Amino acid sequence: MSRPPWLADAARESPWSELSVVVAGIGVSGFAAADALVQLGARVTVVDEGDGDDQRERANILEILDATVRLGGGATAELPAGTQLVVTSPGWRPTAPLLVAAADAGIPVWGEVELAWRLRDPATPWLALTGTNGKTTTLRMLTEMLRASGLRVGAAGNVGEPVVSAVMDPVGHDVLAVELSSFQLHWTHSLAVRSAAVLNIAPDHLDWHGSAGEYAAAKGRIYQGVETACVYNVADPATEQLVRDADVVEGARAIGFTLGIPAVGMVGVVDDVLVDRAFIAERQTSAAELGTVDDVQPAAPHNVANALAAAALARSVGVPPVAVRDGLHTFTPDPHRVATVATIDGVRYVDDSKATNPHAAAASLQAYESVVWIAGGLAKGAVFDELVIGARERLRGVVLIGADRHIIKEALGRHAPDVPVIELSGTDNMAMDRAVQAAAEAAHAGDTVLLAPACASMDMFANYARRGDAFAAAVHRHDGH
Template structure:
């Protein structure tokens, strides 16, 4: 009982040597959590059902450090005896037998983010963000802005280093830019960051969370206890509702971002200039110019919104306007996020393989017209009627691939019956070549062939990166390179 009492208020200085911890998962996050706990003197047992080369390599290191590691089928079937805390890796379902057993036994369950929050230096602010789409791009923009202001930045969480590794870095940081997924937020309890943003909320990972309400509630955890600014998307009322429902620190402000002219307390766009009417003294009558739309690359509408959200978080801790501009100018977009691959015969071929859900695909489609759309893969429990009805007027044609392509095909039949649809059933190594050939046949000079699948990739590819690479390679072969 004594351990459970101090666990409620645990920090870096707590008596971790008294604690027996089970770490669920030996992936990147689980390894980092186990490593940190061993350093603190805890008795650590790591369990993982996988038993591949990567798992064994990490297990060897942890065993040398003093942890116990159990790998392979059945390793996590039961809660090890004497466990006083479970630290779970992102993605482990709440229904996993180990976690069900822990809950039944009254053993606390933390995620790696919760552990990192307990072990942090309280003087270092966390700027955290989540959302269905745009998280990685936005946190990278934010990092650039913070660096441009002269701060040493730890970009961590769902991007970069595991957050527990970052907080344990003896060199320390001035500020953390933290990307958090719904999986990570589900297992947080005491997280209360300096400022937080929810970029958007749309159906995703419903197979894991069980319902849209549960998924949304986990996203909303990021606002709990916020000290300075709760940043929300004016175009997405659900994000503002999450702010209203959150219990925040007294004095925390709700800060909106919009692609339109901002009201007081918001950031927005005026005559192609990103402006701030939230963090300026004379916000009732004036705004600070931050950057131009041309400083955002690519300047697609949803990416401008990402830049505004990043700017709001940066400005909440006093980053000057010039650093926002310089950060955006120094930002290099990652591959497979609305990246132009080539122009062939007057047709642009664009890779947005990262658009793994309907919301992301809708944002991508909104940036181009007319479009030959390449879509399909694993739907993850999503539907596509709203996506198709919103995009139908800009579609020249559609090429569908993947296991759940029929769901998109049926939505197209309901809402865009006059749009030509070609289904490619192939799943071999040359499938993407046939997809590109069919898309090229539908396209006309001035069109964009857009890979924005609205689905996950694992039915045909290892991940969205491999899918994007296959598309780019097929385009270059089509171009004769």
């Protein structure tokens, strides 16, 4: 079956009933994509190797809607005959046999975000952001700023609802705030948003992308075709280079965010005041006040950077300074992100279990002057030398847990041999209690005991949230002694 000529420029009003589409994956985004395509009248086949309760429940709903669903072993082994388009879930690698078969046959492969872009209301601007760390916090800050200015906001993407669900919402939105992962961006082709930000770039998901260069290139797709503002991190030159490499609409501006005094065309900090020298007419000689560092909760340096990135995106669509400040006031941090659990005998205990890679842990460590660091877990191929070099002057001691603790121990031995290290081998239910007890014994009044593992949690815990909960519970038990 040939590909219809309209598909290259497909939009909401296109004749989708002429199209046979395969949706790869029946997770949250795959289900949303299939649901939208069925609503548009397309002939939809959904395939997934999984055959558990969640998959079957979604399959039942889609079959009621008249989609075809194939689950279980072999369901994705070959491309169904007559396929004209494949819409893939973001986690599917380009090497998956089904996707390779589509590419070899010249059949387009879109991600759910690409489908959403085709189905969007062109009158609704998209503000999109990505980065190795800080995406969700920044998106939630941005959403609060937009709401504080009176806009009807849809928050979607890597967190929240799928983007295709947001664009199919019959009520509609004044603006969409979209968080995108490198996986999602890999499968976009025509995405060209109003303004976009890359918060930071550090090696991650290399097993999926194949190299650090391919990972960064996927992130950089977010800048392609930007109309108004490409927001980049002054402290991370890789993000600025992605802006330089992007093909944008004439008149689009590069807007830096910095924890220092901003140059013209940037947002930054002057005497603990967040200021804008990018979106005001008098930017050559003055700045607009957006709030203060104390308006950011928590006011760790990397979180202030997140706030500035969010502010730049909000200001790019005309959000007034007062709404930036009000949005920061209404923002509530998600759990397990530099959250103070307790202060005991002058020692602060902080849960940053969400710091699941070295880049995130480094940002967390920079927020405190003297730290007893609890770290370890599954390294996922990461190395820790740069992290240790940057943090060693702040380390009172280190408590190591988890399967790959020896990798961090070796980095500490190379670069911080004078820092005391306590290595704990247990992985039972009381392992975190022993870690907290060991950290408490090493800490002095004025120190911070910081859980910033720099590793994934699945060797000991179901997820980073369970790990953070175990830390908080152990701290409270320690406080009760």
